[in-house]
Amino acid sequence: MADSDPSQMGERRRGSGVKMVYDLLRDEIMNLELAPGSAVDEVQLASRFGMSRTPIREALVRLAAEGLIETLPNRSTMVSNIDFLNLPAYFDALVLMYRVTTRLAAQHHRGVDLGIIRAQQAEFSKAVQAQDALAMIATNAAFHSAIAAAGRNSYYSAFFERLLNDGRRMLRLYYQSYDDRLPPRFVEEHEEIIAAIEARDVAAADRLGKVHGEQIVEQIGRLLTRHEGIDIEL
Amino acid sequence: MADSDPSQMGERRRGSGVKMVYDLLRDEIMNLELAPGSAVDEVQLASRFGMSRTPIREALVRLAAEGLIETLPNRSTMVSNIDFLNLPAYFDALVLMYRVTTRLAAQHHRGVDLGIIRAQQAEFSKAVQAQDALAMIATNAAFHSAIAAAGRNSYYSAFFERLLNDGRRMLRLYYQSYDDRLPPRFVEEHEEIIAAIEARDVAAADRLGKVHGEQIVEQIGRLLTRHEGIDIEL
DNA sequence: TCCTGATCTCTTGTCGACAAGAAAAATACA
DNA sequence: TGTATTTTTCTTGTCGACAAGAGATCAGGA
Numbered sequence: 001m002a003d004s005d006p007s008q009m010g011e012r013r014r015g016s017g018v019k020m021v022y023d024l025l026r027d028e029i030m031n032l033e034l035a036p037g038s039a040v041d042e043v044q045l046a047s048r049f050g051m052s053r054t055p056i057r058e059a060l061v062r063l064a065a066e067g068l069i070e071t072l073p074n075r076s077t078m079v080s081n082i083d084f085l086n087l088p089a090y091f092d093a094l095v096l097m098y099r100v101t102t103r104l105a106a107q108h109h110r111g112v113d114l115g116i117i118r119a120q121q122a123e124f125s126k127a128v129q130a131q132d133a134l135a136m137i138a139t140n141a142a143f144h145s146a147i148a149a150a151g152r153n154s155y156y157s158a159f160f161e162r163l164l165n166d167g168r169r170m171l172r173l174y175y176q177s178y179d180d181r182l183p184p185r186f187v188e189e190h191e192e193i194i195a196a197i198e199a200r201d202v203a204a205a206d207r208l209g210k211v212h213g214e215q216i217v218e219q220i221g222r223l224l225t226r227h228e229g230i231d232i233e234l
Numbered sequence: 235m236a237d238s239d240p241s242q243m244g245e246r247r248r249g250s251g252v253k254m255v256y257d258l259l260r261d262e263i264m265n266l267e268l269a270p271g272s273a274v275d276e277v278q279l280a281s282r283f284g285m286s287r288t289p290i291r292e293a294l295v296r297l298a299a300e301g302l303i304e305t306l307p308n309r310s311t312m313v314s315n316i317d318f319l320n321l322p323a324y325f326d327a328l329v330l331m332y333r334v335t336t337r338l339a340a341q342h343h344r345g346v347d348l349g350i351i352r353a354q355q356a357e358f359s360k361a362v363q364a365q366d367a368l369a370m371i372a373t374n375a376a377f378h379s380a381i382a383a384a385g386r387n388s389y390y391s392a393f394f395e396r397l398l399n400d401g402r403r404m405l406r407l408y409y410q411s412y413d414d415r416l417p418p419r420f421v422e423e424h425e426e427i428i429a430a431i432e433a434r435d436v437a438a439a440d441r442l443g444k445v446h447g448e449q450i451v452e453q454i455g456r457l458l459t460r461h462e463g464i465d466i467e468l
Numbered sequence: 469t470c471c472t473g474a475t476c477t478c479t480t481g482t483c484g485a486c487a488a489g490a491a492a493a494a495t496a497c498a
Numbered sequence: 499t500g501t502a503t504t505t506t507t508c509t510t511g512t513c514g515a516c517a518a519g520a521g522a523t524c525a526g527g528a
Contacts, residue, residue: 052483061299062299089390153323252511
C-alpha cells in the first residue's frame, strides 16, 4: 500500500520495468489485492513505480491481452470482473485439462520431472498444514503446472496454466468465505496422482485427474451453479 | 507491397491505428506474406502507416503476447518461426479440440448457430472448388470456429481459435508445396459433421470430429513426423 | 593472417508534453 | 424546479526526441 517501494527506485536495467510492473500487477490482481472492477490509473502507477507512462502502458497492454484488465476507450482501465456466468464452461475445461495433463505426464515424464512434482507437492502440503489459503491456491496450481510440464505438450500447458490462473481469483473468493479450511484429502489425492504418473499408469492417471478435478468443482461449483459435467473418452 | 496505403492515410479515429496495424500484421504473418524469421522494424512500420512508433509498438506487444512475433531485447523484432519440433503435441491438441468443440456444438447449439455454420461451410466449399488454398485454410478455420462458438464454451473457443491460427501458417506451407489440391472429402466430412450436430448426436459428433482432425493430421503430419495419437475417452 | 579492443550504427526502450474523447460539473433558461 | 447546453476535468492516445544496449565495423598489434 506504500506510495512507492524504495528498494525498487534505484537504477533499473533498461527493459526490466515493464516486466516488474506486469508481474506485480498480475499478482495483485490474481490475489484479489486489486479488486475486480477497481480502476487502474496509468499516471498513478507511473508515479508509484517512478517511471513514465510508456512502460506502464506496455505492461497494461499485456495484461489486457490476457484478459486480466479491461479498457474503456478514451475513458478508463479497470480490473476485469470474474465471470460467474461461464463457470460451468470453465469447470468443463478445467477437468478435461486435469485429465489430459495428468495422463500425458504418465506417458512422457522423464527423470527430472518427478523430483520437481514432488517438490511442489511438498510445498502444497506445507501450505495446507499452515492453513494458508493464498499459498494453497498458488502451490496447488504450481503442482499441476509441473505435471503439465512433464506431459511435454506446450499447447496444453499454456492453456492449462491460463485456466489455473483464471481460477485463482475464484478460488481465493471461495476460501475467503469459508475460512481457509481445505480437506487434507487433496493432499492424498496428489500423492495418488504422483504414484500413477511414476508407474506410467495412463488409465489411472486419467481417472485420478478427473476425480481430482471434479472434487474441486464440487467444492466450489455446487453452491454457485448446476454443473453439467462432460463425459468424454480420451 | 506499396510503401503506404493512401486510403488509410487520412484522418484516423483516435485508437483505431493500433487495431489496424495489429489486424494487418496478423494477417500478413499468418498468410506467410511476412516470412517466419523476417525482421519487423518499428520505424519502418511507423512510416508505412503514417503514424508514430507508439501505436505500432502497442500492436507489436499484442502480437508478441500471442507468440506471433519474438523480441530480442534492445536488438530486434522478428516474425516467430514455426515450431516443427512440437508438431506431434500440436496435432494432439488440435484433434482433441476438434472432438470437444464438435461434441459440445451437438449438445448446446441453438437456432441461429446452424445457419452460421452452414454459411461458413458454403464459403469453404466455394474455396475448395476454386482451388484457392489461402481461402480454404481461412474458411476451414472459420467453419470450425463457428462450431466452437455453437458449443458455448469460451475457454475452448479461445484455445481452439489459437490452435487454428497457429496451424494456418503450417497449412499454408503445406499447400504451397502440394499445389493447392485438397480432397473434396473434407467438404463431405463437414457435411456429416453438420448433420450430427443438427441431430444432437453427441457420440457421432465426437467420432466425426476425431476422424476429421486425424484426417488433416495424416495429410500433413505423416511426412514430417511420426504421430503418436492420444486415445482418450471423453 | 588472426586476435583484441575501441568505435560506429542501428534498433529498441523511455521520457515529457500535448491533444482528443468522454463523463461529470456547472450554467443558462423556461 | 427541471432540463438542455456549455464548460471543466480527468484519463487515455499519440507524438517527437533522446538515451542505452548489442552487434557490426574497423583499427592496431602480434
